[in-house]
Amino acid sequence: MNPIDQLFQRLRTEGRKAFIPFLSAGDPDLPTTTMLAQEVVNAGADLLEIGFPYSDPIADGPVIQASYTRALQKGLTLDAIFDMVRQLADTPAITTRQVPLVGMVSYSLIHRRGPASFLDQAMRAGMSGIIVPDLPVDESEELTRQCAIRDFKCIHLVTPTTPRPRALRIVQRCTGFLYCVSVAGITGERQRIPEELHDQLAWLRSQTTLPLCVGFGISKPDQVRLLRESVDGVIVGSALVRFLEQWGKRPATEIVAEMTQLVRTLGRALHGEP
Amino acid sequence: MTVSPSAVPDQQGRFGPYGGRYVPETLMFALEQLTEHYLAAREDPTFQKEFHQYLTHYVGRPSPLYFAERLTREAGGARIYLKREDLNHTGAHKINNCIGQALLTRRMGKPRIIAETGAGQHGVASATAAALFGLECKVYMGEEDVRRQRLNVFKMKALGSTVFPVTTGSRTLRDAINEAMRDWMATVAHTHYIIGSVVGPHPFPMMVRDFQSVIGRETREQCLAQLGRLPDVVLACVGGGSNSAGMFHPFIADHSVELVGVEAGGRGLSAGQHAATLNQGEPGVLHGTYSYVLQTPEGQTADVHSVSAGLDYPGVGPEHSYWKDCGRVRYTSVGDDEAMKGFHLCSRLEGILPALETAHAVVEAMRIASTRAHEDVVVICFSGRGDKDCYEVARLEGEEI
Numbered sequence: 001m002n003p004i005d006q007l008f009q010r011l012r013t014e015g016r017k018a019f020i021p022f023l024s025a026g027d028p029d030l031p032t033t034t035m036l037a038q039e040v041v042n043a044g045a046d047l048l049e050i051g052f053p054y055s056d057p058i059a060d061g062p063v064i065q066a067s068y069t070r071a072l073q074k075g076l077t078l079d080a081i082f083d084m085v086r087q088l089a090d091t092p093a094i095t096t097r098q099v100p101l102v103g104m105v106s107y108s109l110i111h112r113r114g115p116a117s118f119l120d121q122a123m124r125a126g127m128s129g130i131i132v133p134d135l136p137v138d139e140s141e142e143l144t145r146q147c148a149i150r151d152f153k154c155i156h157l158v159t160p161t162t163p164r165p166r167a168l169r170i171v172q173r174c175t176g177f178l179y180c181v182s183v184a185g186i187t188g189e190r191q192r193i194p195e196e197l198h199d200q201l202a203w204l205r206s207q208t209t210l211p212l213c214v215g216f217g218i219s220k221p222d223q224v225r226l227l228r229e230s231v232d233g234v235i236v237g238s239a240l241v242r243f244l245e246q247w248g249k250r251p252a253t254e255i256v257a258e259m260t261q262l263v264r265t266l267g268r269a270l271h272g273e274p
Numbered sequence: 275m276t277v278s279p280s281a282v283p284d285q286q287g288r289f290g291p292y293g294g295r296y297v298p299e300t301l302m303f304a305l306e307q308l309t310e311h312y313l314a315a316r317e318d319p320t321f322q323k324e325f326h327q328y329l330t331h332y333v334g335r336p337s338p339l340y341f342a343e344r345l346t347r348e349a350g351g352a353r354i355y356l357k358r359e360d361l362n363h364t365g366a367h368k369i370n371n372c373i374g375q376a377l378l379t380r381r382m383g384k385p386r387i388i389a390e391t392g393a394g395q396h397g398v399a400s401a402t403a404a405a406l407f408g409l410e411c412k413v414y415m416g417e418e419d420v421r422r423q424r425l426n427v428f429k430m431k432a433l434g435s436t437v438f439p440v441t442t443g444s445r446t447l448r449d450a451i452n453e454a455m456r457d458w459m460a461t462v463a464h465t466h467y468i469i470g471s472v473v474g475p476h477p478f479p480m481m482v483r484d485f486q487s488v489i490g491r492e493t494r495e496q497c498l499a500q501l502g503r504l505p506d507v508v509l510a511c512v513g514g515g516s517n518s519a520g521m522f523h524p525f526i527a528d529h530s531v532e533l534v535g536v537e538a539g540g541r542g543l544s545a546g547q548h549a550a551t552l553n554q555g556e557p558g559v560l561h562g563t564y565s566y567v568l569q570t571p572e573g574q575t576a577d578v579h580s581v582s583a584g585l586d587y588p589g590v591g592p593e594h595s596y597w598k599d600c601g602r603v604r605y606t607s608v609g610d611d612e613a614m615k616g617f618h619l620c621s622r623l624e625g626i627l628p629a630l631e632t633a634h635a636v637v638e639a640m641r642i643a644s645t646r647a648h649e650d651v652v653v654i655c656f657s658g659r660g661d662k663d664c665y666e667v668a669r670l671e672g673e674e675i
Contacts (some may be wrong), residue, residue, distance in 0.1 A: 054573075054574065055443065055574045055575040056443070056448060056449075056452055056560060056561065056575050057452070058297065058298065058452050058455045058456070058561065058562065059297075059298040061456065062442060062456075065442055065443065065452070066442065069442065069443055072574065077572060078572050106559075106573075107296055107559050108558055108559045108560065108567075108569070108573040108574075108575075109572060109573040109574075110573075111558060111559055111564075111573060112558060112569065112571070112572060112573030113572070113573070133298055133299075134296050134297060134298055134559075134562070135296060136295060136296075136297065136298075136299055136302050137299075138286065138294075138295065138302075139294055139295065139296060156299075157298070157299045158299065159298075159299045159300045161300055161302075161303040161304070161462070162299060162302070162303065163303060166302070166303075170299075181299070181300065
């Protein structure tokens, strides 16, 4: 069974939600990513998203693009990212808590390597699924097929602007969990949760058994509290990656402490703890 | 091989294997809406009539097809004609597309447009159309380009637009497109994104080509009227590929007409030194479309260079990739130094300062004309005037203005 299915099955039995942080690989460098990933997992992550830096990430906001630019300036390669992921997957932090690793990858990188060999390499590195934010369902037939052969999860996005008939097509293609975008627009921190989101989540719930995870713009405990009843998980990206801007300008221990503090705070809000 | 111009793109926006939509889900609804509105406008005689009225009375069309006698004598072969897009209002072909898309914006009931720009030509054309139709306009421009093209930045502001300097990534056209797409994702309900070339997700490559096809249609009619026959060779420079797509498309079915696209050879064809995407690139995904791309073996977009800011783009329109693969258009390249010589030659022999982009096509046209008989006719899409490049040419030649 795919570790993502196992995770959500376990969480459902326990009546808990998934806390899903995002880290970009290689910012400030790969050993630090490995270290941060373990810290974040120890602070309460249930699933980890790993961003593969890309030169022209139109689906990501300025914070993540800046992070990708920093990583690429140091000559980051795909093979080095996969090696890092393999090491991370074997650390006690990941193995004892059985934390699935999911790649967030722009389609250009997958196309260039070829979907089959990209997925093979991702699986060998210990990943369980992939999110391709610039590959809409209309263009995803081949990748979906290649993922299905491997029981590798292909996670799709539904946004507030997605019409319902289209959302149904997405739900049919999607495996693992459904990534529900909270606001129209790109990733980045937002101040409030729109009303329409709750309606959309309720409707999606009536249409699919896939776990529903909400991301894009989540950075505050209040946002998480407003969402927790309607979702199976929350994804936090920019709010964490923002800390990496300060790397090298402040003591690393301070930055790590603040990142893990945010993870704990948001995690408590998600689990309904004070 | 037979290529039917009406056969591409298909409903999914595919030109053979190229094109499509590789964009975040957030944009899919907007692209479907835009496609619907555009297809309706394309069939609507009122829309087309209004578009052509603006082209006639505001842009100044039809642009002349001019016999370049002295360039012809210098080349010593075929007769060279210039399709004078430089005489359009704002000095280049870009305005054709901006008028079309601004009219469409108004038809969709959206009050705001955004645009990306490299050298500033498309930015100025968008700002012009925004002023004309009373639309709010924000232009995204790489910080590097803002510095290099201060005159165009001033023009856009004078026309009432906001210019937003982009400081992410390489701080050039590529990043300006990324930023404009981000803006669009957050504002799509009331904003239309006027892409400046035949690139990006469907329907942009088709729509921009259609609006620019007035160039090729006029040229074809003018050749028949002035020369009594079709030309033998038609050339245009290719960056993203909008002036060339507009020029070539009406000639695609005329198999006797040889079509030649001229890319930027830069400082030479080693990585990072040129922008010859169709000559040196490989099929990949950039800015929402599948087409030839200059990229690293891992799929990261490569750095590009050209003396001409308008050709300095690592991708190219998907229809060009299709034309290249099926052999209908031949794509070649001309380097920085030759383009600079072409700039001066054309200026001195014809009294017409070409844009540096256009100078690339002039050089290749002279080369081809020199190998042909005097009866043959070579037409250059004279995409823009060179005023905007005077500072850059002077700087490169160590002169101060």
